[in-house]
Amino acid sequence: MPSIAFLECSRCHAHLDPSTPQTVCTQCPDSPAGTLYVRYDLSAAQGLEARNKIGAIDPSRPSPGMWRYQSVLPEVPPVTLAEGWTPMLLSRRNPNVFLKEEGANPTGTFKARGMSMAMSMIRHYGIRKIAVPSAGNAGGAAAAYAAAAGIEAHIFMPKDVPLANQVECLSYGANMTLVDGLISDCARIVNERKQAEGWFDLSTLKEPFRVEGKKTMGYELVEQSGWTYPDAVFYPTGGGVGLIGMWKAFEEMEQLGWVAKNNGNGWRRPKMIAVQAAGCAPVARAYDAGESASQMWQNAHTFAAGLRVPKPYGDYIILDAVRQSRGTVVALSDEAIFQSLRDWASNEGIFLSPEGAASTAAYDHLIATGFLKPSERVVLFNTGSGNKYTDVIGHALGLTHA
Structure with a gap:
């Protein structure tokens, strides 16, 4: 797996330190702040020989799924439920x-992919509580991967999301709040409460992973x-x-x-x-x-x-x-x-x-x-x-x- 060289702002291209949890760019002169991209030292993954090694079966991970691409993903123990490599x-x-x-x-x-990677990094950073505003499926995925990682999850979704999303959140043990509004209203509530509650905001593009x-x-x-x-x-x-x-x-x-x-x-x-x-x-x-x-x-x-x-x-x-x-x-x-x-x-x-x-x-x-x-x-x-x-x-x- 490669080491993370830095986090780069997609707007102003400032570099941020990846050794501590980051949300969005702290250097952008204008609002809204840019979302951050993860940039790696990919020297070991250059060329066809490195490409041909991907997907090799690891006895400790018999179904690598998306983690077959570990040479271009953060060096971190994965929180995985065998996501990825879909037909x-x-x-x-x-x-x-x-x-x-x-x-x-x-x-x-597809939300499983993002939540697997994000929750792997959340656990790596030692964060214990996360909050997610969701239109439905991200909430269910966040609840599942939080359960797998031993993380406390708070999910905010519109009250008219499909029933399956609500069943998922409750079954996985997440704290679910149904909101009379849209995902934008859910995001507003998370933003208003996260500091007092000690939540890390796992909103779409508000963290880099x-x-x-x-x-x-x-x-x-x-x-x-x-x-x-x-x-x-x-x-x-x-x-x-x-x-x-x-x-x-x-x-x-x-x-x-x-x-x-x-x-x-x-x-x-x-x-x-x-x-x-x-x-x-x-x-x-x-x-x-x-x-x-x-x-x-x-x-x-x-x-x-x-x-x-x-x-x-x-x-x-x-x-x-x-x-x-x-x-x-x-x-x-x-x-x-x-x-x-x-x-x-x-x-x-x-x-x-x-x-x-x-x-x-x-x-x-x-x-x-x-x-x-x-x-x-x-x-x-x-x-x-x-x-x-x-x-x-x-x-x-x-x-x-x-």
Whole structure:
């Protein structure tokens, strides 16, 4: 495992000390302060020989999952439930469409990756209490990994999150508070109380290590593609940490020489397609307006709970990655998302989360508009299992309890 050289601000590029717990940049002259990136001494991981060693079975960790990439992750004993190394499923209808099935993770969503890495560092730093504002799935994952690490967890979620998220938090022994509002209201409560309560704030992009767990999705999709980039990556974007993490992974792989160059001439990263719901589309609105950051979305609503984030903290990073990659941001109606969910269930045998169905609906939309061609190789992210949304999806299907 590499040593952490420093933490770097994504805005002002100041360097911070990684030996003590950090939240956001303390040097930024303007507000909001920049989120921090973990920077390593990666000299030992350079080249194909180092790349070919990843994934070697360690008898003490028979299912390494995302920790197969330990050479590009912090040197710390992992708090792991065998997260990561999720399947990439080929569509039955299009040989160039692959679905990255993050529902195969512990707690049923991609959130397990970030919480595994973050909780590993929380335990390493000796922190005993954490607080997390969540749109649902991050709360369940935080509760699980806090239980595994022996950490006291306080989870704040909107009161209308899927029932599965509430059941998870209580079952794992977390302290759960349901809030009459959105994730932004939950974040406000955590911020107001954390100092008095002695909580470390594990909010999205308010600490540097959830990104490190999420970046393993980028390493995986490239390795599973034969160490080449696909033409496009579709990512459901609420807080956007997964997209940000993958963009960081691509940068690291290029520095390490791990990813194949196009025709030997250089790298062409995939078009990053950020997908939102029409009822909460701050990044889409900012992208269309040519702005570098989003504005708070008023009256946010969508049945895809993970997309109901009225202003992502890392919006400026998301927008920059989309533009650098020649990608785009798509906002779709709940009706289009639900139609795609049913389409993939009945024709592919895959029960998508509403957020994952936003990806598949966005693909159909961009094929129809000509932005992409059916011959282009794409990876669509299903960020969670549809089984975590049975109450929400059942309601959309018109089902009622007997």
